Amino acid sequence: MEQVPHIAMFCQENRPSIPYAFSKYLLPIVVRYLADQNNQVRKTSQAALLVLLEQELIERYDVETKVCPVLIDLTAPDSNDDVKTEAVAIMCKMASMVGKDITERLVLPRFCEMCCDCRMFHVRKVCAANFGDICSVVGQQATEEMLLPRFFQLCSDNVWGVRKACAECFMAVSCATSQEVRRTKLSTLFINLISDPSRWVRNASYFLNNC
Numbered sequence: 548m549e550q551v552p553h554i555a556m557f558c559q560e561n562r563p564s565i566p567y568a569f570s571k572y573l574l575p576i577v578v579r580y581l582a583d584q585n586n587q588v589r590k591t592s593q594a595a596l597l598v599l600l601e602q603e604l605i606e607r608y609d610v611e612t613k614v615c616p617v618l619i620d621l622t623a624p625d626s627n628d629d630v631k632t633e634a635v636a637i638m639c640k641m642a643s644m645v646g647k648d649i650t651e652r653l654v655l656p657r658f659c660e661m662c663c664d665c666r667m668f669h670v671r672k673v674c675a676a677n678f679g680d681i682c683s684v685v686g687q688q689a690t691e692e693m694l695l696p697r698f699f700q701l702c703s704d705n706v707w708g709v710r711k712a713c714a715e716c717f718m719a720v721s722c723a724t725s726q727e728v729r730r731t732k733l734s735t736l737f738i739n740l741i742s743d744p745s746r747w748v749r750n751a752s753y754f755l756n757n758c
Contacts, residue, residue: 548591551577552598559604570609574599578617581637582630589630593637600644610645615653622657632669635661639677642684650684655693662697668706675701675712679719690723695732702736707745714740714751 551573558569577599580592596614599605605614620626621634638658642650658681664670678698682690698720702713717740721733741752 548577548580548588548595551595552602552604555599555604556602569604570606570613574605574609574613578613581617581634582621582627586629589633593633596637597640597644600641607645607649610649611653614641615649619653619657622661628667628669632667632673635670635673636677639673639680642677642681647684647686650681651689655681655685655689659693659697662701668704668709671701671704672706672709672712675704675709676716678713679716679723682720682723685723687723687725690720691725691728694720695724695728699736702740707743707748710740710743710745710748711751714743714748717752 555569555573558565558573577592577596580588581596583589583592600610618634618638622631622638626634635658638654642654645654658674661670662674662678674697678694678701682694685694698713701709704710704713717733717737721729724733737752740748743749743752
């Protein structure tokens with residue numbers, strides 16, 4: 548897995564001679580190891596996938612047909628807890644690299660489901676921590692119509708760590724909404740966070756307020 552990005556670059560440079568080598572042989576290995584039983588193998592494959600996306604070495608078609616479907620499967624309700632949490636994190640991190648269209652069509656519906664995962668607060672915390680990044684990718688309409696209801700839920704989560712993550716990304720979320728939404732909805736929400744029972748949530752909110 549550590550060598551895959553280097554091999555992918557070699558395939559890219561020699562594409563006329565080996566046009567489908569990466570897509571046919573290497574990428575399936577990367578996505579398969581995202582669910583490996585060994586934690587270090589999974590982490591290495593996740594890092595390799597992000598490097599490949601960042602370097603634009605994965606074709607858009609492969610992102611849609613080979614990467615996203617695997618990540619969505621890994622976040623299914625019956626998926627292993629650790630694998631599910633890691634897959635959600637990868638989906639969030641790759642959003643800015645794959646762009647608005649793929650994120651909105653393939654990632655956003657499952658992300659919204661994961662925000663409401665009542666069994667695992669770790670999943671909700673990952674969603675909250677990356678909420679602002681998802682909002683900035685999908686834009687104002689999707690943020691206000693699909694994401695804000697989930698953000699309100701996360702801001703009142705019974706786990707303080709989830710609420711703290713919401714406070715830390717509050718600025719990014721508000722920047723993806725209209726001035727009217729900020730005035731009528733988010734201002735009240737922020738007041739709730741700055742008055743939160745947890746001092747960690749309050750501190751995060753105060754820090755944001757002073758920025």
